[in-house]
Amino acid sequence: MASGEVSSAILFGLFSMMQPDARRSELTAILALYDLRNAIAVDLFLIALLIGIA
Known part of the structure; x- marks a missing residue:
């Protein structure tokens, strides 16, 4: 992972910790998909x- 992706993943992890438990599993699934796709940090x-926003 590039350094930009690492910092984004950390920020995303912190963001997910602020969400209620029901949302957290959703976020984890999205993060797993992100890893599989090997998308860029901007995504x-x-x-x-x-x-x-949602």
């Missing part, structure tokens, strides 16, 4: 923003 950030 992870946008997903986090979308969840925050």
Whole structure:
């Protein structure tokens, strides 16, 4: 992982800890999909923003 992806993953983890338990499992699933796709850090950030807005 590039350093940008690592920092995004850490921020995403912190963000997910602030969510209720029901949302947390959802976030974990999204993070797992993110790892499988090997997407860029921006995608992870946008997903986090979308969840925050939803």
